[in-house]
Amino acid sequence: GNxxxxxxxxxxxxxxxxxxxxxxxxxxxxxxxxxxxxxxGEGLQLLLKATKADDKGSNKGFEATYRKExxxxxxxxxxxxxxxxxxxxxxxxxxxxxxxIPTFGRGTSLIVHP
Amino acid sequence: xxxxxxxxxRVICKSGTSVKIECRSLDFQATTMFWYRQFPKQSLMLxxxxxxxxxxxxxxxxxxxxxxxxxxxxxxxxxxxxxxxxEDSSFYICSAREGQDVELFFGEGSRLTVL
Numbered sequence: 001g002n003x004x005x006x007x008x009x010x011x012x013x014x015x016x017x018x019x020x021x022x023x024x025x026x027x028x029x030x031x032x033x034x035x036x037x038x039x040x041g042e043g044l045q046l047l048l049k050a051t052k053a054d055d056k057g058s059n060k061g062f063e064a065t066y067r068k069e070x071x072x073x074x075x076x077x078x079x080x081x082x083x084x085x086x087x088x089x090x091x092x093x094x095x096x097x098x099x100x101i102p103t104f105g106r107g108t109s110l111i112v113h114p
Numbered sequence: 115x116x117x118x119x120x121x122x123x124r125v126i127c128k129s130g131t132s133v134k135i136e137c138r139s140l141d142f143q144a145t146t147m148f149w150y151r152q153f154p155k156q157s158l159m160l161x162x163x164x165x166x167x168x169x170x171x172x173x174x175x176x177x178x179x180x181x182x183x184x185x186x187x188x189x190x191x192x193x194x195x196x197x198x199x200x201e202d203s204s205f206y207i208c209s210a211r212e213g214q215d216v217e218l219f220f221g222e223g224s225r226l227t228v229l
Contacts, residue, residue, distance in 0.1 A: 032216040036220070038156070041223075041225075042223060043118075043120065043207050043221050043222040043223040046217060046219075049216075049217065087156050089158070093216040093218070095214075100146075100214065100215075102148065102160075102218055104158045106155075106156065107156035107157060107158070
């Protein structure tokens with residue numbers, strides 16, 4: 001079956017540090033890949049996405065590149081802010097019987113200190 | 115982007131009562147909606163997938179008589195937790211997609227506390 005593996009958190013960084021959250025996937029076929037962010041007490045919001053190999057998704061300074069050869073979609077940001085503190089979910093979506101079934105990683109908590 | 119509204123955001127109920135959570139797509143037609151339960155330490159568990167006008171497809175281990183899902187229109191799905199017990203206390207999140215789009219839009223989540 002399909003699966004998404006994320007690095008375990010929490011990831012704790014100082015403001016302006018470089019961020020990497022690793023994500024690898026297993027899927028039969030060619031999935032679309034996503035990063036979602038969940039701020040405390042809220043639902044999930046789409047952060048960025050990539051729908052085919054070598055695509056780079058970017059938003060709010062975050063980037064992730066769809067690497068088919070390594071089945072990875074690592075999230076990076078050059079300089080984090082306190083307001084980036086949240087839980088980040090890597091996800092894939094793959095058509096199955098005509099329906100796109102989403103699969104999520106377990107989430108990685110990011111804590112940014114001033 | 116598209117907006118999904120979930121209501122109520124917080125609900126406290128007594129053990130044995132039933133609670134209904136609504137999930138509405140405000141500016142698009144949600145042909146498919148997904149209901150998740152989020153456990154401590156943040157992992158999301160897919161409970162069921164519902165397509166408008168048809169019965170929900172429940173994931174293995176999810177009791178369909180306990181968690182009633184209705185998707186009667188293209189803009190509304192409901193999750194009813196029947197005869198709630200303290201172990202049903204959790205954060206429930208809905209998401210929706212339009213047509214064959216791969217992107218999901220999430221509701222704000224509903225925190226259920228059963229006393």
